[in-house]
Amino acid sequence: MSDPSTKERLLDSAERLFAERGYAATSLRELTQDAGCNLAAVNYHFGTKEALVLAVLERRVRPVNEERLARLDALEAAGTPQLEDVLRAFVAPLLERHRDGAAVERVARLFLQLSTMRDPELQHYRLFQSTATRFVAAFLRALPEVDPVTVYWRITFMIPVVAMSFSDAERLAFLSGGTASADDTERALAHMVSFLAGGLRAPEPTAGGAA
Amino acid sequence: MSDPSTKERLLDSAERLFAERGYAATSLRELTQDAGCNLAAVNYHFGTKEALVLAVLERRVRPVNEERLARLDALEAAGTPQLEDVLRAFVAPLLERHRDGAAVERVARLFLQLSTMRDPELQHYRLFQSTATRFVAAFLRALPEVDPVTVYWRITFMIPVVAMSFSDAERLAFLSGGTASADDTERALAHMVSFLAGGLRAPEPTAGGAA
DNA sequence: GTCTATAAACGGATAGAC
DNA sequence: GTCTATCCGTTTATAGAC
Known part of the structure; x- marks a missing residue:
């Protein structure tokens, strides 16, 4: 040790x-x-180098996903959780497991890199499969008033927010006008949860897709 | 020719x-x-190879950003645009300039790759600088009831949605339960606009970050 | 503008001593 | 487990003929 x-x-x-x-x-x-x-x-x-980078990602991702599932278990044992509770169970483990924003940034950048590679030796989806299945079901249950097809679309939009928002501290500082910092994980969490909840619960688009 | x-x-x-x-x-x-x-x-x-990849990205990004700004000009010439109008001006040029989802996917993947590289020779932010400045101002004006700091955070969350949602057709199909396809740009646009509008307009997080 | 040929360096992986 | 030395293929970039 x-x-x-x-x-x-x-x-x-x-x-x-x-x-x-x-x-x-x-x-x-x-x-x-x-x-x-x-x-x-x-x-x-x-x-191999490929096995090394997969081990690097897995070391960070697996405990995060285990904590996500543990929190979801706890929520569902106590009844039907609210949307914000499910969102916090999904987002908080990523932000809270690391002391500073730099660690979150490293994991996010690594994940994004592997996401853009099609090399079969670098597949990492299996790390998220069980987590994705459980949370998709939880989001559907927490959004009974929204068309399930719309919920699927919105989950598709939610993943990039969680995966990419903290992948570049410079972009974060620039777009937020210097007011946002990934180091303030509590504020980041609260803002992300409110944003995602608003997006997931938004009025559905009209069939005509009006101007 | x-x-x-x-x-x-x-x-x-x-x-x-x-x-x-x-x-x-x-x-x-x-x-x-x-x-x-x-x-x-x-x-x-x-x-060099670096200059080539930058030329590849610029060829696709510049016309998209020019159309974004042209649409925003037209909206603002007609008064103060609604949030959904600004969102459509920002998102539609990306989705509509390409016939199929594969082209959008290519551009997104390329952008994500460059985003994860810190090589100074591969900086591509300047391609987005003027567009970002104009649209940040437009979002602030379209959201007068939301704290500007909160708007900055939410714009930070919005960028990953636009940049990454269509970067992987497999992820899109999996997370959407096979119901979403980037080929249906009209539906994709309508869903993305409603999601982002809901997120940008959501009730602000409470100071206490309550459960 | 397009080609051949080659420079000059670097890459991941491994054999085998210790 | 850790080391040295090396194999062997690949890389970007360029010089110079046409």
């Missing part, structure tokens, strides 16, 4: 460098030098 | 391959072979 093991140092360096410079732009030579170990250590501990 | 020039064929191939396989994962050899021209043509027409 005292010193981080080589494997953990590799995960730490990989998370930081992949997020900051990009997965493809970071060579295993830079990475192992940053981690203070030998080039061959990557192959020994993870096998 | 009859045959696309080598330069245009390079832009076409680059857009498709960068979006489908990734910028870093696509070599100039594959790219020039796909475009039916010589490897050295990239250097002749664009200089």
Whole structure:
């Protein structure tokens, strides 16, 4: 426990460098030098660069999704949860598990990078499958007055908000006029939940799609 | 005009391959072979691979942003536009400029990739600067009853919806239960506008961030 | 403008000693 | 588990003929 093991140092360096410079732009030579170990250590501990980046993402994503499901379990054990409760169960674990906004930003950037790659070796959807299934059902139950097809569309719009809003602190500062910071996780959470609740509960678009 | 020039064929191939396989994962050899021209043509027409991908993005983004601003000009010339009008002016040019969802998906994937790269040679924010400034002002005017700080936060949440919702047709199909398709741009537009309007106009979070 | 040929460097992965 | 040394393919970019 005292010193981080080589494997953990590799995960730490990989998370930081992949997020900051990009997965493809970071060579295993830079990475192992940053981690203070030998080039061959990557192959020994993870096998390939692809397996390493998946391990990096999984280390952050799995506990977040486990906490999401635990919170949803607790809510549903107490009755039918309100929409805002389900939203908080979904969003809070991501924001609260990390001390500062930089950690959330790293995870978001890593996730976005993998999302834009079609390499079958880099598939990461399975990390979210069970969570997605459970929460889609919960949102449908919390929105009985909205057409389910509309709810599906809106969940599709909700995912980018959660996945991407904190992926770039500069964009966040610029678009928010310098008033928003991912470091203030409590405010970020409250604002995100109110925004998403408003979007999910909005009046449905009229059939004609009027001007 | 009859045959696309080598330069245009390079832009076409680059857009498709960068979006489908990734910028870093696509070599100039594959790219020039796909475009039916010589490897050295990239250097002749664009200089570097980085300049090429920026040209690819700019070719799609600039006309979209010009149309966004033109629509906003027209709205504001006729008085103070409603929130939904401003939203449609912002979202419709992206969805309507391309015949099918695949084209929107390519542009979105390309944008997301560049967003996750910190290489100074790949900065693309300037493509959006004037558009962002104008629309932020328009949203503030269309939401006089909402605290401006809250509006900034919500614009920050809105950008990921527009940028990322159509970046992955598989995710769209999965999360929407197979009911949503980016090919139906009219429905996509109507759903996105109603979602964003609901989020932007939602009741503000209470100071206490109550449960 | 387009080509061939090549420079010059870097990439991930691995064998085998310790 | 960690190291050195190296294999071997690939990369972007360019020089120079046509």
